[in-house]
Amino acid sequence: MDPLRRAQIILLCDFCKTAHLQSHCERCDINLCLTCVGEYLSDTSIRHKVVPYKYRKSLHYSKCPDHADEHCKHYCERCDIPVCSTCVSSSKHEGHDISDILGKFSAKTESLQKDLEELETRMYPLYEEMAFDFQTEKTELETNYGKLTTTADQHGEILHREITAIVNQRKSDIQEMKNKHLSTLNKNTEEITQKFTELKQIISDLKSILKSNNVSLTSTYKSRNSEFRTLPLKVRVTVPSLSAQKLNKDHLNEMFGSLSPLSINTEHGNTMKSAEAVSSPPVNPLLDDRCLTPTIDTGFNYIYSVSCLSEDQVWTCGDNETMKLLNLQSKLLTSIQTKSGNEPEDIAVTRDGDLVYTDPINRTVNLVKNKQIQTVITLQGWRPGIICSTTSDDLLVTMISDDKKQSKVVRYSGSTEKQSIQFDDHDRPLYSYGYFINNDKYICENRNMDICVADFGASSVVVVNQSGKLRFRYIGHPSNTEQSFDPVGITTDSQSHILTGDIVNNRIHILDQDGQFLRYIHNLKLPLGLCVDIRDNLFVAERDTAKVKIIQYI
Template sequence: MHPRRSAQDVLLCDLCKTAPLQSHCKLCHINLCVICVGKHLSDSSKDHNVVPFIKHIKSTPNYPKCPKHAEKHCELFCEKCNIPVCSTCISSDKHRGHKISDVLEKLGSKTENLQKDLEELETRIYPRYEEMASDVQTEKAELETKYGKMTTAADQQGEILHREITAIVNKRKSDIAEMKNEHLAALNKNTDEITNRITELRQIIQDLKKILDSNDVFLTSSYKSRNSEFRTLPPKVRVTLPSFSPQKINKDQLNEMFGSLSPLSINTEHGDTMKSAEAVSSPPVKPLLDEPRLTATIDTGYRPRSVSCLSEDQVWTCGENETMKLLNLRGKLLTSIKTKSGNRPRDIAVTRDGDLVYTDYDKGTINLVRNKQIQTVITLQGWSPRNVCCTASNHLLVTMDSDDGEPSKVVRYSGSTEKQSIQFDDQGRPLYSSDDYNDIKYLSENRNLDICVADNGARAVVVVNQSGKLRFRYTGHPSNTEQSFDPVDITTDSQSHILTADFDNHRIHILDQDGQFLRYIHCGLRRPFGLCVDIRDNLFVADGDKKVKKIQYL
């Protein structure tokens, strides 16, 4: 059972059999969900009359049969017992004194409550759970990097200590070698002195023997004794050998010297309790700043065309080649991915699970990058995908061009399944400009579920509601007379503002959810192109000077 539909299994669309119903066609007598209303109305051969389901059940009585009185219908409702009852039940003692109301009114109010519950589950509660799951996945993905940095720091500290210890060891060995040489030199000098005296002694002994053998009176009388001289022996060199006294290694001191590691702290916080939809019918109001502020500049090294936020300090970018880059706010390259085909990606988006999606226009494919592995999830026939965005319900919205000249369209996908196609207005006229290879149609889903397309070929922002019905077109501020409106990328924020990059006019237009112009963002922009907003409503702009600029405007 689907986690977001279990409460509504008895009230499903008659066409798709899966989505909760919200409307009823009086002509065809079928119940419709939001997506199927657009498909149903596209059949112009009939004059359909689609009304909210609540109005339908109020105008078409369908009283349930009484379980206790088979011939009766339950036209009333007992407020105290909280059950439908018939007129016979009311006359019994069981319901005496109880407050009684009309069963259809009660059913209508309960249906309204069910619709409110469904809306809150789909638009507020379930996305928060998905956001939490995405945050955990992001944290898991960052573990390798963060713990890798600590491991690298430990290795570097170890190398420093190794170098210091090696230097100390080499110094001690050098000192020992120097002492050894001094010792040897002293011994050699002593040896030389003794050797010289020995040579002299040998000569004196030899001369005495000659005198005694000759009996020569002259030699004998002239002989002078040197024995007293040699009785004093040469000095003996005594050297005290140095000793090495290694210190006992104190492991605690060594650990402290190496550096400490703070303990891992894992705390499970109590989950926040979300306020009811009534209590938070709108997000906290964030007024526009009088002067937007440039808070960071990321040097990409190339001219980026698309940018999509992975987190508050990490953004995916792509440009004119086949490589998509994940950068942090300092411009450090964290990851790079090349497209499977080698073609440049026409656009990129990040899903609620933190995976990267890109479109390959020439191959006609929409691809998912997960853990650096590329999977083709959608292959189109007769159409080429151009730009893509991910919705709050984790659907993909894709603008695409026809191979045979049909008007461009927006298609909604759940996984690889097409859920909705938006191409014409109520009068059968194309909503978007005709196919042009160089044309661009970036898009974004607003918080009120409107689908906003920056149709560059039409020089307009085209906004339809979630059913695909045209709400308005914005063609630029009336005061702009110097250069025509040149919309490229588009994004939305928590306040349902619509922001679009005006390429030739070097600025961003901020509109409210109804298409009313509010103000410009300049911040030294030069030919801005790609846009995205993070969860804190910081704006990231892919600028023409090979940079991505982070701007605070709320």
């Protein structure tokens, strides 16, 4: 059977219409016989692409969107779209320049071929070489930074050895002084014990004489009271103090050694942004004058807490059982009522954007997900207070015992207790207790994983590290001895600043991560709840105005 026949249909040359076709021009989509190919290719004004018919690539014309039965084999130059024959004859394209779409197809194909050739022969080898160079440079970078880290460890070991030697010498001096004090006290104790023993014997002898009624013994008795009227010398010792100069971190850094400046340059000499600028937030200064944006009216009589869901949406809670999601224009987006009908003590937004709240009356912590409320923690003997969500998606909850004689901070992963923070290294309570309200301890986690608690009952901010070890207490600005310090809501920002509301004095204290005072934000009305968004805009819940003020302070 003729390989060019299909269902007994003989395919003929599109030119002569008589001979069997042998070839196909992919550029013009024309079938040719062996005789006509030469004449067809004699037209050098067009770059034909003739292939054997069986190796041809079929052209696929798009269907006309306006005329479903026709293919778009023409091109409207003005509209810059493929069109069908019916479209060409319609008034819609009247007066437009219409060309054969195969011409467009051919020109575009040539352009694509040129692009492909340039990409494959010129650009790909260059990029391949650069990728190899980068990989080699990364390997060298890892090695060199490893050496740098080893050097830092070695410097640290040297300093550690020196510090250990100094500490051991001080401890040896302390032990020697202690031994001398103990020797002196022991000698003094022996003298007093001897006198005391004699005194007891004399008293016993006198009692025996009096009891015997012996005239001879009584008449010959000699009093020794005068010896004992003068008490023995009592040695008093004073434990020495260990005074230390304030640690100069700059001097310590100089002793350790410094890194040369980070430098990343392109081959053209243009300096790129440093790695720190990409991976870490920029260190921006605090503003001398805060910038206040319009406030959010929450609709509560009193507002207690605010927590950012996004840059333009915040969750709030106040003096009823409803928690409200509001935008910056005070529009109510969503409202959730507590499961028990009690007022929520506090709210927080988790890393996944879900809402959590505490209910101290029924001793629960609850999660709101897709408007469904699930109780995740139920306490016995303790009442939850303020809550925050950490970067590791744990929950930190302040709580007070039912008898109000103990208080602590507990870390939960889901409903599992992971950590309890209650005492310092000397088994002394870290936080106050016995106060007249439950939510007098406000909590947040700093970027360095410190746990910061504004302890209203103790008039201090208590900061412990991730393991619960006390780092410092902040009790107000050192120069301010006239006014009280009454910390409530607390939050931290991208630069590890600690911000706490001083509710009685209507201001906010800004501290660095080590508890050093930086400045105040003034002119607020009972700032109770605080939070910051991802741009470090500060949201302040003013209790009695029931409004949320938005402050730009960086």
